[in-house]
Amino acid sequence: MKKIAYICMGWLVILTGCSKEDGPETKVYNFSHWQEGQVIKDAQGYTEVVIGDYPLVLSVPHGGDIAPEHILDRECEGAETVKDTYTVELARAIQDEYRIVYGKTPSVVISHISRMKIDQNRELEGALCDNVELTDTWHFYHNYLDSLLQYSSQKFDKTVFIDLHAHGHAVQRLELGVSLTISELGYVFTGHENLAHIGNLREKSSYRNLLRMNSSYTLRELLLGDHAFGTSMADKGFPSVPSKQDPHPMTGQSYFTGGYNTTFATSTDYPKVYGFQIEANGNSKNTANRRAQFAKSLAESVEIMLHEF
Numbered sequence: 001m002k003k004i005a006y007i008c009m010g011w012l013v014i015l016t017g018c019s020k021e022d023g024p025e026t027k028v029y030n031f032s033h034w035q036e037g038q039v040i041k042d043a044q045g046y047t048e049v050v051i052g053d054y055p056l057v058l059s060v061p062h063g064g065d066i067a068p069e070h071i072l073d074r075e076c077e078g079a080e081t082v083k084d085t086y087t088v089e090l091a092r093a094i095q096d097e098y099r100i101v102y103g104k105t106p107s108v109v110i111s112h113i114s115r116m117k118i119d120q121n122r123e124l125e126g127a128l129c130d131n132v133e134l135t136d137t138w139h140f141y142h143n144y145l146d147s148l149l150q151y152s153s154q155k156f157d158k159t160v161f162i163d164l165h166a167h168g169h170a171v172q173r174l175e176l177g178v179s180l181t182i183s184e185l186g187y188v189f190t191g192h193e194n195l196a197h198i199g200n201l202r203e204k205s206s207y208r209n210l211l212r213m214n215s216s217y218t219l220r221e222l223l224l225g226d227h228a229f230g231t232s233m234a235d236k237g238f239p240s241v242p243s244k245q246d247p248h249p250m251t252g253q254s255y256f257t258g259g260y261n262t263t264f265a266t267s268t269d270y271p272k273v274y275g276f277q278i279e280a281n282g283n284s285k286n287t288a289n290r291r292a293q294f295a296k297s298l299a300e301s302v303e304i305m306l307h308e309f
């Protein structure tokens, strides 16, 4: 209900065409004025949105540099403030790859404001800490993410969502967060996806909507099979976990399971959307050459997923 309330307020009425007349229970979107390739920014330039024409929605919450002095640094309990280096540059490489090779535009939301000031992969309170003046900035990012997911779902049978991050862990591999813990990925590896004592991992994972669309799929084949995103990226020189080559992290290893945006975008509110968080290692993205290779591999791997699943 909270989401519906703010979607129908203020500037967003103009941008998404949300109509209050239809009642608070109904979200109505009129995207007739949206143009594919259109770039939209908030007034301060903190957030950038690109309207796409391809069933991929990319979110980049932690790569920003803008750090206004008049806004406090976040210091509340649990606040992470480290920048995800080269993730905006990696998103640019991905946009270039789609434009040049496929003649397509993925939908994109990028935060250009520093994570010191706002964390766009957290719920509102934890995102802001005490910086209530950035409330609109948080809503701009997440309302547009919502709108892009709705828009893509109107146009395509399936949409892939990727939340793009960077990690500094010792093991050089992409960590694909699918909302499952290390031990849960271990169960998937051994073919257990829905048992009383472990719960329904099919429904817990960020692939739930794809599994609901086609119940004959197994989580194991989607995450560890020949056509899985991680398997494909590893084949192309970007070791990934989970994948056929590296099914799950070992107990005690550092691993990000996926955060707020992944949970949000792959919820049953968007029944045609599935996806994951990518935590990219340094080797995969710290030079322009590697970013170009990453972008090529990502686009090919997403194509395989969309085609095979």
Ligand SMILES: [Zn+2]
Pocket (backbone or CB within 6 Å): 062, 084, 121, 164, 165, 166
């Ligand atoms: Zn991050």
